Amino acid sequence: MNSVPTILVPISGGSKIKAGIVGGAGYTGGELLRILINHPEVEIEFIHSNSNAGNFVYEVHTDLFGDTELKFTNDLSNHIDVLFLCVGHGDARKFLQANPFPEKVKVIDLSQDFRLTDKSGIEYETTDHAGRAFVYGLPELNRDAIKQASNIANPGCFATCLQLGLLPLAASNNLNAEVHITATTGSTGAGQSLSATSHFTWRNDNLSVYKAFEHQHLKEISQSLKQLQGSFDKPINFIPYRGDFTRGIIASMYLDSDLTEDEALKLYADFYSAHPFTHVTTRNIDLKQIVNTNKCFIQVQKKGNKLFIISIMDNLLKGASGQAVQNMNLLFGLDEKLGLNLKATAF
Structure with missing residues (x-):
């Protein structure tokens, strides 16, 4: 396809952000839809899916039955303000x-295609074939x-955590030792396509290691x-686990540190302090506190000479x-939290 065809339905007026979604049938596409159909400043113009064109969204994302009458389409439109790419790497x-x-159409890419660059500095960017520049979209790092x-490379899940x-x-030049990390992710981290390690019969009551020391998100993290600390050159020893639960990531990290626990807590x-979604605590934490939220x-503790972070x-x-969506809010000058005041599942 050499040009972008337009949808025949007239584009409605108003000042809302007009959004297009490509790859709307997968896990990330579904989560994006759940947020955007309730976002007060967004109007969804199209949800692209070749395999589901003509189907109602709720026929794929069945929990949205009663919430929307939108359908998937294999048409695209230029008449949007932002394009979300929920496609494979x-x-x-x-x-x-x-x-x-x-x-003029801002692109937010949820794949890994534009995350890495050789440039340094806070505005490190990568570009596509047409010179479209992408900024790495971790708000706690690059919010300004x-x-x-104009375009955002959305970080990976393990990379963010x-x-x-x-x-x-x-940021305080206190990363001066090798880091040891063990992290477990839910089955949705593997995407919606079935594989031997994503079947319920294999995943249930099971736990396994994969990509030890060589996970692709290590490049983003480094x-x-x-x-922030140009001199950092220590190994990051990362052991990822497949968990027998659906969603969430829990990561435990430790490294040698001269900081006291009080100093580390204050530093964190x-x-x-100015970031509304990241919270530091001395209490024990668990996944049910954060599942279904942004x-x-x-949690930060000191154990002997080790700084222990969960x-x-x-x-x-x-x-x-x-x-x-947090990145979209920032791109368009909206409240960073808009549409994202989501409640944890708790039980």
Whole structure:
């Protein structure tokens, strides 16, 4: 496809942000829809899906029955303000090359295609084939740059959880030892396509390690830490686990540190004081506190000479679609929390 066809239905008036979604049938697309159909400043113009074109959204995302009469389409439209790409890794770059949207359309890509760059500094960017520049969209790291950006590379789920656990140390030049991390993610982190390790019969009552020491999100994490502390050159030893639950990430990290517990707590609290979704606590934390929210909770303790950090968040929200909407709010000058005051499941 060399050009973007327009939808035949007239575009309605008003000042709301007009959004298009590509890849709306998957997990991240579904979470994005759940947020945007209730967002007071957004109007969804199209939800692209080749495999589900013509079907009602609620026929795929059955929990949305009664909430929307929107249908999937295989048409695209230029008459939008923001385009969300909820496609597989490697497909976002191909999609933009085949479907060149006008420069005025802001793009928020939830794949890994535009996350990495050789540049340094807070406004590190990567570009697509047409020179469209992408800013790495971790608000706790690049919020000012995001506000001035045109296009966002949304961070990965593990990358978000782990970075939020380590950024305050890098920002204060206190990341001076190798880091040891164990993190477990829910089955939705594997995406909606079935595989041997995502079937219920395999995943239930089971636990397994994958991509030990070589997970793809390590590159994002190292890039961000060096952005804040250019001298950081220590190993990040990351052991990811597949959990036997549906959603959420819990990560435990430790490293040698000269900081006292009180110093570390103050450092973390100060760093995140202006960020509405990341909260530091001395209490024990658990996944049910954050599942179905855009929050990240961080617990900090000192054990001997080790600084011990626990970071928890929902992989589909703060780790994907919730953060994408947070970035959209920043791009368009809205309240960062708009549409994202979501309640945890609790039980």
